[in-house]
Amino acid sequence: MSRREPDTAYIAYPQNTIRIIQSHEFQFLKKFGQNFLIDLHVLDKIVKAADIQPDDVVIEIGPGIGSLTQVVAEEAGRVIAVEIDKRLIPILEQNLAAYRNVTLVQADFLKLDLPEFLKEQQVDRPIKVIANLPYYITTPIIMMLFESGIPLESVTVMVQEEVAERMQAGPGTKDYGALSLAVQYYAEAYIAAYVPQNCFMPRPGVGSAVIRLRRYAHPPVQVEDEKLLFGLIRAAFGQRRKTLVNSVSHDAALGLDKETLLEALRQMGLSETIRGEALDLKQFAELTRILQEARHG
């Protein structure tokens, strides 16, 4: 991948970003997590990690003033950019006027019915998602993308450094949690770059990282009851300091008593006092299968 124009032709070129912000008298809104990228090398890294090809359909969440949209539009067949902030739509229209393969949509991405949205947009192939995400909605967005059942090839996103590490973490580390297991069930996670604060305007309070999640054709573990698997994971990490048996048996929605759980742990050869954070994805899947059988008598 190589950009087609000199640096000064890009929205993310710092002087251009400043000019756009000033000429529109744009005020950044914290509630929308507005930290725009002003480093072209970082944009290149995102595009490279996402492996954008000429026939790709890319969905971008939160295009801002179009910094990332522009470089992706140079590589992809089509880009559908969904922005919540109405004030940014005329700015985006102006900045991206030369890119005929960009569709701008004003909406809260979290409120979209994704299968319906893809139908409306006449998308008939697996999509790639890219974003420099507002940090407070990272987890719901990632979960929504994987759980919606849409044909999804990969998700390449800028997230808080700590969250990127959580997605990759394994048992026994402080970062390991429900998000690690959910991501690892659906996708292969790879941190493509660490990005310092000075690559954004305004600077965020924390370091960031670009993570690529490549969706598995088949999850690495097989369970019939995905709902039970994720229910167990949520319960186990909701009460991290408690034993697995205590935290899961206290979750009324799961309806599992202590004796059933203890018997399952015995079958798996695990200690009765084990905590959820000690189990890996394979063990959670095995526990799910045993408990599912127990439930059905």
Ligand code: SAM
């Ligand atoms: N992509 C741009 C860039 O890299 O410079 C902007 C990234 S900025 C971190 C996040 C963007 O997401 C903002 O433009 C913000 O308005 C938008 N946004 C926030 N919440 C959103 C939501 N629920 N749906 C769609 N866009 C959202």
